[in-house]
Amino acid sequence: MGEAIGILGGGQLGLMLAESLDRLGRDTVIVEPDPDAPCSTRRGNVLAARFDDANALQIFFSRVEVATFDSENLPSMPLAPFAGRLVPSLEVLRVSQDRALEKTFLAKHGFRPVKHAVVPRGADVRAAALAFGLPAIAKSTLGGYDGKGQHRLTTPADVAAMPADAPGGWVLEEVLSLETELSCVVARDGANAFTFPVFENLHQHHILDLTVLPARVDPALQQEARAVALGVARALDVKGLLTVEFFVGTGRDGVRALYVNELAPRVHNSGHVTRQACTVSQFDALARILSGVPLNEPRLHTGGWCMGQLLGDVWLAQGRDGGPLDLSAWRDFPDVVDVYVYGKRHARPNRKMGHFVVRADDATTAAERARAFRARLMGR
Ligand SMILES: Nc1ncnc2c1ncn2[C@@H]1O[C@H](COP(=O)(O)OP(=O)(O)O)[C@@H](O)[C@H]1O
Ligand SMILES: [Mg+2]
Structure with missing residues (x-):
């Protein structure tokens, strides 16, 4: 057994996690079959193999102490021989990758699925x-x-x-009549469990478009979301991170409620914003748990924050099919505090290619500025 920390999946989530592990001085080994995935530039640390390749998994687990994953859509059977070293556990992976098991689990434990x-x-x-x-x-x-x-x-x-x-x-x-979508990331190690602030998520074509902080919903509802997220993490006995996606909406029965939509036992797209908006990012939190380093409660910095997604459409609007983005519009947006381009070579519509984070006086202004910045990048 090696000393490195393993990540199954080398997308942007795996990349940002690897960067947090780098900063704790930990070596990483990543399994990723796609040569155009963001982690492919981390040469030497990447095993280019499919997630069901038994030989590759054998090599991977000989090099790592523990392993996590950046997507729950992984075949779970080939991981069974290594179950003792998966964080979160194989059981958590199985439940969260299967919508039927997930919903049955939620209902059985008294949570409210749709x-x-x-x-x-x-x-x-x-x-x-x-x-x-x-x-x-x-x-x-x-x-x-x-x-x-x-x-x-x-x-x-x-x-x-x-x-x-x-x-x-x-x-x-x-189909709920939706008011708002929320998510809450729980970080849980042996001794402690913390929640990140509740994120408000705005989707376009079923893809996360903007994450806004602080969420513009009733504080009591946010408290409820945190309590439910902690409760689900406890019921599943999650070690590591658990992201709970919520709907606030009204069902056929006319009841307006906070519904649990789905679970992701990992760093989450809506948590990108924590890299700037919180004292501890979701990536740092998981890196600490995986490394056995103490974790402190993540707190929100003052102000309003917004993460805006950069899809391949932005590159295409600039007449580029990949590579760097023309960021000259940034000059007029000093409130854009970070742009992160994932380094994928090929732009396609709806492909997540990067994101940016805005800080403003309040959440609504941050969201407006995010929309304006992206429109300018797209030449509108
Ligand atoms: N039952 C529902 N009622 C209303 N909108 C929904 C419902 N299920 C999904 N959606 C919309 O579709 C999006 C994606 O659905 P989700 O179940 O989260 O799947 P995915 O795994 O693709 O994220 C949600 O974020 C929401 O905007
Ligand atoms: Mg979803």
């Missing part, structure tokens, strides 16, 4: 959707992210047009 029905593989999803009632959203049980594998079903024609099969079967959900 009203749903599980449709196992091979069962007739179309009949199940009509029986569940429309409108509904059908989500593939396994493998979805950024709205992929989801079908919004408003009319019987939508039901007829949807695919019959999905990885792991389907979960049908009622």
